[in-house]
Amino acid sequence: MNKFGIIVAHTYLSRLKTKSFLITTALTIALIFLAGNIQSIMNLFEGNDNEVVAVKDDSNEIFADLKQQIDTIEHPLELEKFSGSNESAMNKVHEGEYEGYLHVSITNGLPEGHYYSLQGNPSSITSTIQQGMQPIKLKMAADSAGVDPSTVESITSPVSFETTALEADTKSAAEMDSARGLVYVMLFLLYISVIMYGNMIALDVAIEKSSRVMEILVSSVPAITQMFAKIVGIALLGFTQFLTIILVAYFVIQSKQEELTGGVFEYFGLQGATASTFIYALIFFLLGYLLYATLSAMLGSLVSRTEDVNQLMAPVIYLIMIAFFVAIYGLSSPDSTIVTVTSFIPFFTPMIMFLRVTMLHVPIWEIALSFGLMIAVIVILAVIGGKVYKGGVLMYGKSNSLKDLTKALQLSKKE
Amino acid sequence: MGLSLNQVTKTFSGTPAVQDLSLEIPEGEIFGLLGANGAGKTTTFRIIIGLLEASSGKVLWQGKKINYHENNIIGYLPEERGLYPKLKVNEQLTYLGRLRGMKKTDINHEITRWLERFNVPEYRNKRVEELSKGNQQKIQFISAVLHKPKLLILDEPFSGLDPVNVELLKQAVIELKENGTSIVFSSHRMEHVEELCEYLCILEKGKPIVQGKLAEIKRSFGKKNLRIHADFSLAYLEKMNGVLKYQPMTNGCSLQIIQEDVAKQVFDTLQYKGFVRKFELEEPSLNDIFIEKAGTSYE
Numbered sequence: 001m002n003k004f005g006i007i008v009a010h011t012y013l014s015r016l017k018t019k020s021f022l023i024t025t026a027l028t029i030a031l032i033f034l035a036g037n038i039q040s041i042m043n044l045f046e047g048n049d050n051e052v053v054a055v056k057d058d059s060n061e062i063f064a065d066l067k068q069q070i071d072t073i074e075h076p077l078e079l080e081k082f083s084g085s086n087e088s089a090m091n092k093v094h095e096g097e098y099e100g101y102l103h104v105s106i107t108n109g110l111p112e113g114h115y116y117s118l119q120g121n122p123s124s125i126t127s128t129i130q131q132g133m134q135p136i137k138l139k140m141a142a143d144s145a146g147v148d149p150s151t152v153e154s155i156t157s158p159v160s161f162e163t164t165a166l167e168a169d170t171k172s173a174a175e176m177d178s179a180r181g182l183v184y185v186m187l188f189l190l191y192i193s194v195i196m197y198g199n200m201i202a203l204d205v206a207i208e209k210s211s212r213v214m215e216i217l218v219s220s221v222p223a224i225t226q227m228f229a230k231i232v233g234i235a236l237l238g239f240t241q242f243l244t245i246i247l248v249a250y251f252v253i254q255s256k257q258e259e260l261t262g263g264v265f266e267y268f269g270l271q272g273a274t275a276s277t278f279i280y281a282l283i284f285f286l287l288g289y290l291l292y293a294t295l296s297a298m299l300g301s302l303v304s305r306t307e308d309v310n311q312l313m314a315p316v317i318y319l320i321m322i323a324f325f326v327a328i329y330g331l332s333s334p335d336s337t338i339v340t341v342t343s344f345i346p347f348f349t350p351m352i353m354f355l356r357v358t359m360l361h362v363p364i365w366e367i368a369l370s371f372g373l374m375i376a377v378i379v380i381l382a383v384i385g386g387k388v389y390k391g392g393v394l395m396y397g398k399s400n401s402l403k404d405l406t407k408a409l410q411l412s413k414k415e
Numbered sequence: 416m417g418l419s420l421n422q423v424t425k426t427f428s429g430t431p432a433v434q435d436l437s438l439e440i441p442e443g444e445i446f447g448l449l450g451a452n453g454a455g456k457t458t459t460f461r462i463i464i465g466l467l468e469a470s471s472g473k474v475l476w477q478g479k480k481i482n483y484h485e486n487n488i489i490g491y492l493p494e495e496r497g498l499y500p501k502l503k504v505n506e507q508l509t510y511l512g513r514l515r516g517m518k519k520t521d522i523n524h525e526i527t528r529w530l531e532r533f534n535v536p537e538y539r540n541k542r543v544e545e546l547s548k549g550n551q552q553k554i555q556f557i558s559a560v561l562h563k564p565k566l567l568i569l570d571e572p573f574s575g576l577d578p579v580n581v582e583l584l585k586q587a588v589i590e591l592k593e594n595g596t597s598i599v600f601s602s603h604r605m606e607h608v609e610e611l612c613e614y615l616c617i618l619e620k621g622k623p624i625v626q627g628k629l630a631e632i633k634r635s636f637g638k639k640n641l642r643i644h645a646d647f648s649l650a651y652l653e654k655m656n657g658v659l660k661y662q663p664m665t666n667g668c669s670l671q672i673i674q675e676d677v678a679k680q681v682f683d684t685l686q687y688k689g690f691v692r693k694f695e696l697e698e699p700s701l702n703d704i705f706i707e708k709a710g711t712s713y714e
Contacts, residue, residue, distance in 0.1 A: 006513050014502070212497035216558070219464040219491050220514050390466070 003221045004229045011204065011233025016240070025241055029248050036252035051099040051125060054082035054089050058105040062136060066104070069132035077128050090116055100125060104133075109144045111137050179277070179358035180331055186281050187327050187351055189242075190288050194320045197238045197289070198296040199313055204230055205300030205389075206309050214301075224386035227301075231293040238289075277358050287374045288350025292316060294378060298385035323348040327355050334359040344370055346377040417442035417597045418463070418566060423472035425458055432458040434621045436472070440599055440614065445592050447612035448601040449705070455621040456601040457494055460568050463599070464491050476566065487515040490564030494571045496551050500544035504530075504554055507543060508561060515562035522561065529557040533583060548575050556584060560591060567591060569600035573607055585611065605701040617705055624708045629701075636699050636707070641670040641678055644693035645685065652681060667693065671703065 015021055034041070057063040067079050082089055082101070089101040093116060100117035113133055115126055142152045205227075208214045217226060299312045326348060330339040334356055343353040344366075353370045356362050418440040425433045433455040440446040450456050461467040463474055465481065474481065476488065499507055505526060512522040530536045533553045543551060552575060560567060569588070573581045588611060592598055602608055608615055609629065616626035625632060638659065643649060644667035652670060653661035657677035662669045672678060678696050685691055 003514055003516075006510070010510050014506075207499070211500055212493060212495050213499055214497070215466065215493045216491060216497045216511065217514065218466055219489060220487065 004225055007221065007226060007229035008233040008236070011230050012236050015200065015204070015234065015237050021237070021241075025244060028241075028245050032245065032249050032252055036249075036255075052078045052080055052097075053100050053102055053125065053129070054092065054098045055079050055102045055104065056082045056084075056086070056089060058103075059111075061106065062104045062111050062133075065136050065139075066129075066132050069135060070128060073128055073131060077125060093118060102129060106140075110140055176359060182277055182281065183327070183331060183355045183358055186285065186354055187324060190285060190350055191320060191324050193238055193285075193289055194292040195317060197234050198292050198316055199309070200237075201230060201234050201293050202296040202300030202303075202309050202313055203306060204234070205297050206303050206306045209301060210304055210306055218390060222386075223390040224382065227294070227297045227385055227389050228382070231290070231297060234293065235289060280354060280357050283371070284350040284354040287371070287378070291346060291350070291374060291378050291381070292320065294381040294385050298381060298388050301385075301389040319347045323351045327351040330355050331359075344373060346370075346374045349374050417444070417477070418599070419475050419478075420459075420463070421473040421475065423459070423462060423469045423474065425455075425462060425467060426470050431621050433462070433469075433618075436618075436621075436623055438616055438623070438626065440597060442477075442597050443592065443595050444614055445588065445598045445600065445612045447608035447615035448599060448618065449603075449605070449608055449615060449701070450601070450618035451603070453620075454618040456618060457570055458621075459618070460491075460570050460599070460601070463568060464489055487517075487562050488565040490559040490562065490567040492555055492559040492567075492569045492572055494574075496548075496555055498543045498551060498555060498558070501542060503540050503542055504546075505539045507554070508558055511558045512561045515564075517562050525561050526557070529561070532587065533557070549577060549580050552576060553580070553584075556587070560587075560596075563596075565596060567596050567598045569598065571602060572600055573602060573604065581607075605705070609701050615701075617701075617708065619708075625704060632704060633698050636704050637674055638699055638703070638707070639672055639675055639678070640697040640699060640703065641672055641681060642693065642695045642697060643667045643670070643681075643685070643691065645689060645691045647689035652684075655681065655684070671699075 055063055055066070063079070063081055070077055070079060079102075080098075086101075086103065089098070092098050093101050100115055103114045103116070105112055111133055113129065115129060117123075117125070138152065138156075139149070142149065208217070295316055296313065299316065300309060303309055303312055323342075326338065326342050330336070330352060333339070339352055339356065342348045343356050349370045353362075353367065357367060418438075420436055420438040423433060423436045424431065436455075436459060438446075448456050448459065458467065462469050481488070502510070508526050509519065509522050512525070513519070517525075526539070527536070530539055535550060535553060538546060538550060538554070543554060546554065552572075556572065559569070572584060572588070576584065585607075588598060588600070600611070613629055614627065615629055615632070616623050618624070643652075646666075649668045650663070652658055652668065655677075657673045657680065658670050659673055660671040670681070672681070675696070682694065685694070
């Protein structure tokens with residue numbers, strides 16, 4: 001194995017074995033299990049019994065309809081006909097036999113309801129009952145006015161509305177939805193990766209520096225090789241973590257298919273995404289990671305104490321946050337000027353240009369330009385980073401400002 | 416032909432750290448680099464190992480520029496510990512050894528050999544941060560010599576070690592030299608240099624002030640030390656011709672004389688004055704030479 005490979009393997013394996021890595025991965029997996037089984041867990045606490053509400057129907061006309069209406073609503077609520085006095089019903093609510101007591105009657109040809117419960121607050125039960133009574137009221141009101149039920153339906157149904165794009169090359173609403181889902185996934189993945197793994201890279205570099213191992217390493221492996229080996233090592237680590245989490249999530253979803261209606265993929269509209277969007281996603285993600293990772297490694301080599309890492313990483317986090325928020329704004333108006341302009345700034349490109357590419361039809365030269373700019377910045381950062389890395393090795397003491405950047409560059413030069 | 420430095424100069428933003436340093440370090444010898452703090456020893460080493468680039472001048476190994484990235488000829492022991500605190504000794508040495516191009520099986524074998532040699536085989540699976548400073552230094556030393564470098568650079572190898580361990584490390588250095596390794600080391604302890612080095616160079620503010628073979632330096636220095644213990648006053652010697660320095664001691668005095676002949680004259684004056692318990696002519700110490708050349712005291 002060459003030296004690059006040795007450092008990649010070392011970075012990967014030594015990080016993989018750390019407690020913090022194992023714990024975060026385990027916690028995430030636990031969270032996924034929890035989320036997947038949330039229904040069963042909630043049932044466990046509430047017991048299997050449906051909530052029972054006693055209903056006293058003075059008119060004898062409403063109960064059957066209401067029960068039918070409520071059964072179509074998903075909330076598990078059971079109605080039970082009650083014929084005793086108000087007092088005895090209320091006592092039973094107190095005793096806990098019933099969740100609440102509903103008194104319905106017909107006044108002036110329209111249904112009325114009065115709900116008694118221990119707390120008396122609006123709850124999911126009251127809203128369910130209201131929801132169930134609304135169509136009954138509508139029907140009764142229409143009947144008493146002598147209106148035909150089909151007329152009622154035509155009044156209440158939503159307006160028919162369609163859009164047509166005049167430009168030949170635009171995306172349909174369905175495509176936009178699927179694109180939006182993919183952009184969301186991309187934004188979060190990149191955001192989390194940069195913050196988590198960028199920090200890890202900076203910390204790793206800082207540890208090597210504070211323990212002065214770097215002095216030995218630099219004499220046997222070129223600084224730039226070391227830096228990229230570290231970046232690749234951490235990338236592999238991130239890949240392992242994501243893959244584990246995705247696999248677990250997949251199995252949880254598989255095993256809970258009947259409970260999770262729709263599923264995550266449908267929610268994000270991923271099945272509608274084309275192969276080219278996935279390829280763009282991959283390229284933008286990789287370039288974005290590389291850009292931020294190189295920046296992090298460079299900054300990491302400036303500090304000599306691991307405590308100072310967070311301070312120096314702040315600008316990186318600001319950058320990715322700005323990109324993130326502009327992208328969130330851009331989801332609702334992808335063709336605004338600010339989105340167009342920021343999509344060419346290399347630190348924002350991976351999120352914002354990706355958003356434009358998936359949601360709009362961006363001319364190929366614009367995409368090529370943004371790629372070119374990103375690659376150029378990565379190369380520049382790598383060259384400067386390599387020098388700073390080498391020069392930074394020799395800088396000790398309290399160093400936590402960007403002023404040290406020039407100092408480190410100075411040290412790597414001939415004089 | 417071993418390592419040669421050719422008029423090497425290094426300036427840090429205008430301030431010179433090393434000036435016009437030319438050294439010839441013969442192969443298979445131990446070369447000592449002496450100097451006070453800030454004299455430029457560590458900077459010189461960093462230039463040799465390629466951590467810093469010289470502002471001007473050349474560093475050649477066997478007449479060629481050193482290619483640091485492919486060759487594993489150099490072993491380096493930095494002044495401060497440079498080990499991963501959280502890694503176990505074994506993992507640490509394996510990683511560093513592999514970066515120097517060694518095979519795993521060879522590394523394993525060498526680690527066992529060195530740990531046993533330094534009487535610390537039980538540290539193999541301990542984390543570096545759990546070890547004492549002296550023991551960390553041993554591990555650091557092993558990491559520098561594991562790959563059998565042709566050129567070994569030791570920056571203050573004996574600092575922080577107890578006398579027993581200093582002896583252990585010294586023996587290892589001598590053995591490496593006998594096996595053909597060229598060794599350059601720095602120290603602020605003159606006696607270590609005198610004991611180990613055949614060749615040396617004294618740096619003062621980045622400039623070499625004395626350099627060459629230890630024996631020749633001493634011979635060409637000429638001045639010698641004379642130590643006398645007697646039960647009568649020796650103060651009159653201070654005024655004598657050829658006596659450069661007179662230092663009274665509890666039961667006698669110590670003199671620096673301009674050349675060996677003066678000792679005879681001193682000896683003649685001592686006769687019949689009383690009992691002389693000790694009369695000893697000494698070679699000048701490196702410290703004397705340093706003080707003379709640098710104009711200031713070393714320590």
